[in-house]
Amino acid sequence: MLSIPLINMKRKIVIEILSSLLILLFVYTGVSKWLDFKTFTGQMNNQPLPNWMTPILVWTLPAVEIIISGFLMFDKTQLIGFRASLVLMLLFTLYTLLVLLKTFGRIPCSCGGVIENLSWPQHLVFNLFFVGVALAGMILKRKEKLKIS
Structure with a gap:
């Protein structure tokens, strides 16, 4: 059976991996937009x-992505970073679902870098993966905070 310090150390490593994935995503997309x-x-x-x-979105969206990355660091x-990541990824996922359901008359994309080469179904899977990353990070971080308190 694993001891409590070892479990806590493994949790911290997983939290760092999850936050690093989100940081890479948001720094990459935010900077590529700028x-x-x-x-x-x-x-x-x-x-x-x-x-x-x-004008509001072109400045705030990349800035929000970079700010969230800062929170995750x-x-x-x-925990704030994971929550904000979850909200942002859920919004992106909702938008992707609306596109896939043909809610809009056309299919626009404002993704940056290599992400713009994904098809809309691939976008959905990509977004759902990062929703899962943010959700897992939030849950693990909350458990970590509860253990400390």
């Missing part, structure tokens, strides 16, 4: 959203 800002802005204008939202803010 590096190709003109294309990203054009893609956001192509979304089935009111155009007045574009530090032990004291990791």
Whole structure:
């Protein structure tokens, strides 16, 4: 039987792996949006959203991704980071589901980098994977905090 310190150490390692996956995702997507800002802005204008939202979204979405990454980097803010990751990934997943259900008249994409090469069903699987990562991280981090308290 594993001792409690060993279980806690394994939990910490898993939490770090989960947070690292989300950090890589959000830093990559956030920075790629800023590096190709003109294309990203054009893609956001192509979304089935009111155009007045574009100036807000093109600045806040990458910033939120980077801020969430910052929360995930530090032990004291990791739970907030996991929760925020879960919310953001659920929103992305909902959007992907709406596209797959043909809710919009056209199929836009504002993904950056290699992610834009995924088909919409692949996007859904990709997003669901990261929903699972965020959810698992949140659950493990909450258990860790409860053990400490």
